[in-house]
Amino acid sequence: MTAISVVGLTKAYGDLTAVDAVDLTVDVGEFVGVIGPNGAGKTTLLEMIEGLRRPDAGEITVLGEPAWPRNRRLQPRIGVQLQASAFFERLTAREQIHTFAALYRVPARAADEWLERVGLGEKAASRVEDLSGGQAQRLSIACALVHDPELVFLDEPTAALDPQARRNLWDLLRAINEDGRTVVLTTHYMDEAEALCDRVAIIDHGRLLQHDTPTALVAAHAGGGNLEDVFLALTGREYRA
Ligand SMILES: Nc1ncnc2c1ncn2[C@@H]1O[C@H](COP(=O)(O)OP(=O)(O)O)[C@@H](O)[C@H]1O
């Protein structure tokens, strides 16, 4: 079963083609990583699939529905964590997620359960500006999941976290997928993609270079190496986030 199907997806900002004729399929239940250096086009690609950005060309089908123009039938079924996650100012963690729950007409109890699940039960009364980077990311993931979506988009949820906080988040991300949800994650950390993802889509300068399992990509392009070696083999450039 197909969760996402993208054909010929293209988006330019002026002279810059940020996403260039991308074809991509994500199966239901998969954990897919969209990976590549900063500026590769990951966020633009994701935001088009989420129905938040208008494509210049191409077709996007999400859970059997067209993604653009913004499709209200999809809203209850998808969860979106934006790269620049903005919180409502001066709210506590609990107030923040309860606000999301109200927007989605979800019982407050579900919001409290999510706070516990992401390990923020003890921080429920803290203001969002007083959370650590890792705690803020957990809260923003909980807010994206409060309505129990079947498909979740997470845009660089571990960027700017220290290595320990990043690894702590990995367990949560795995658990979200093990619940049966389809997960699409962007990251510029190749080790993270290798650790978490069933398949990775490597993006560079807006183009999809490869889409396969990390194991298959390493075997085909960088025997004995890792995804950074795959990037070097595909582009002739050392990988730099
Ligand atoms: N709103 C915008 N206007 C103009 N250029 C943009 C805009 N958003 C992104 N870009 C450019 O498009 C390219 C892809 O950006 P982005 O999709 O954010 O990549 P990534 O998420 O991989 O870092 C970059 O060169 C970026 O500077």
Ligand SMILES: [Mg+2]
């Ligand atoms: Mg981005």
